[in-house]
Amino acid sequence: MSEYNPSRIEPKWQNHWVGRKIFRTDDSDRSKPKYYVLDMFPYPSGSGLHVGHPEGYTATDIVARYKRMRGFNVLHPIGWDAFGLPAEQYAIQTGTHPAVTTQTNIKRFREQLQALGFSYDWDREVDTTDPAYYRWTQWIFLKLYERGLAYEAEIPVNWCPALGTVLANEEVIDGKSERGGHPVVRLPMRQWVLRITRYAERLLEDLEGLDWPESVKEMQRNWIGKSTGADIIFRLKGHDAEIKVFSTRPDTLFGATYMVLAPEHPLVDTITTAGQRAAVSAYIESASHKSDLERTELVKEKSGVFTGAYAINPANGAEVPVWIADYVLISYGTGAIMAVPGHDERDWEFAKTYALPIVEVVGGGDVTQAPWTGDGKLVHSGFLDGLDVAEAKSRMIAWLEERGAGTGSVNFKLRDWNFSRQRYWGEPIPVIHVDGGPKPLPVDTLPLTLPDVERYEPSGTGESPLATITDWVATTDPETGRPARRETNTMPQWAGSCWYYLRYISPDYTLGPVDPDREKYWMPVDLYVGGAEHAVLHLLYARFWHKVLYDAGVVHTVEPFQKLVNQGMILGEDNQKMSKSRGNIINPDDVIRQYGADSLRLYEMFMGPLEQVKPWSMRGVEGVHRFLKRVWRVYMQEESEALSADIRPVEATREQLKVLHETIRKVTEDIENGRYNTAISQLMIFNNEAMKWEVKPLEVMRTFVLLLSPFAPHMAEELWEKLGNPETLAYEPWPVWEERHLAADAFTYAVQVNGKVRAQLTVDAALADDQAYVMGLAKADATVAKYLENGIKKEIFVAKRIVNFVV
């Protein structure tokens, strides 16, 4: 009885691979070219793997196995991004230490990944919650601090009273907490902040050289949000003060008919006149209560209040009123704008609402009807009249700079990165506070380990649970012995995932985060596969840290991830996003139990292009499972464990070699180009052919097993063994196709008349390029001749493909 039985052969090979460390990477072997293929760092959640995980993981595993066979030294690691809120929430509910929960989850994830047959080097597993790992996360933090890139600031954060904790922006959805849907308010709090803005320009520029999806690059560009313009200074009438604004349109300065400050702008209080004070205070009050949701929902209706103050337009000396309005954001630019209603949508709407003057300074539209934001000749603008926008911009900047009234300037949307979390289950920030100021711990005291706490609830004051451990918080400065207070904030989950790809390179290294010698060999990551949800934050933060480490001489490449691929989400069978509430979740364990890991792997790749969003189909799984069963029947006898007697060491026929070499070529090229679905189609085509052969040449069948192996490694290893090979096929040389076997004996021409196919013409290969011969043959065809009776206007001949007569 030798039915294809994945539940027997799969564990056998998984044990073989893991037990004998078949995929341990030997990085002392520098004779081979290296290939670093990386999966995005998984968070080991309590619910285990979902079918989205194996999608990207199978793709990288195929590449890893293929590259090994192509003679590359392959680094293909996995590990755990294991800090994070869920384990802490669970601890609050049950009292179980997050470390215990985390280790349980990791164990489950590891077993699940091994059950899929991925060829990871398990000796390089990393775990962000391991002090031996986060020691170096802390070390990098100190590097950031040392380089002036980490600072403390009182910044408004998303305080959630119900959860008693501060939330990251991405955890706040429509003004409510992502978990639980509790209200969230903005509250200033002392935070550690990383100065990512200092790297804005480089983060933007270096996108150019990366082999990443254009959409991801574009999202990063938008997030960084560079805009070029000028800072312009407006003096205030009757005050010894001035307002600095940022504008991308300094050319329109003559059209600035009023100014707007953000309600939070520090000058508001100073300049507000007695008569306007009540109205201004009321407006500031109401604006502060508006949630982000309300602010965005009220986009259409602009509101604001006049402060009573006037400023002097530096271009023409005109007095312009100064307003406050919440359409101006305190967090962007200088928190103040010059309003040019003739040439800006928002200013135009505001001016219409409050009947402020609208002046045309760029021709091309009718500013009484709509703002004109396009190009045109400058008018009503003194020395700029007649210039176009680009020229007027640079003239105006020069003019402002001569008079000290402004400078050319660049602004970014990107903000500094709030790096504090008021939580327990994260890396402690290695800082103490002495005499009211922060002081980094000496590097030789690292790691600063997480102490145990009695209770995991937030302290309620907004501080992390660590603040409740008074004997931990109270410490002494190791250098001076003076009393000190420990930092109680911990790092965000991003921290560990910002540099894990470096730790894989030398997980055992004790002198730094990464061994410089091995780093030079392995970096950069050649292929990075993961979900599009990390298109901005993770990838931007990791790039930032990498550049800092580059500047610190820790790494030798400017960018960490050379090529990036985003796998598309897998939807449920109902075409909806998989979710518990919809009940459409597919559990990979069930699929493996019923069809085996090879079927799951194959199906996930066969569904369609990796990058595409696509719905799950159990029928589809059955389809690829049937394919594997057919492969099995081609190789194995029906009634025994023995190889089929049809497989014999005989010379292959031309046809057999042709389909084999076509398969080698197609599979090779498709893997190289990430087209795993069509590679599998070709494997099916080969097997469909092989089923028809009465005698199956051993050498051909041996080669096919190698081609199948990256996709369905368990079955391939089993068949390889049956074919008489004692060793794993993982390092067998990848088959190479030969052009001579691809040559066709004959070609079929489509004969068209006026672009419509009227006949098929099979021409012997030797004559296929002979235009005169083929055309003669085509004209002689009875059906074609019928259409040619009235003479031929033009003849088209495309060698080996098509003939077209225009009549």
Place this chain on the structure above:
RNA sequence: GCGAGAGUGGUGAAAUUGGCAGACACGCCAGACUUAGGAUCUGGUGCCGCAAGGCUUAGGGGUUCGAGUCCCCUCUCUCGCACCA
């Protein structure tokens, strides 16, 4: 609203980049072997039409001997960003 991407059979999708649209699968139909089949094998299957033939890649226009592929317009969907001056 702005930005990016995508629309191909009943379904998932292919299409050497301008050369026979629908490979490979799923599903469906018929048959074979079967007590049975949700196993396996064989054949069929874009749409209309008895047929000859005609029509087909979201819709409309264009370039070309020839367009799923290139250009213009319209529609729809997905993702991202939301007053960024």
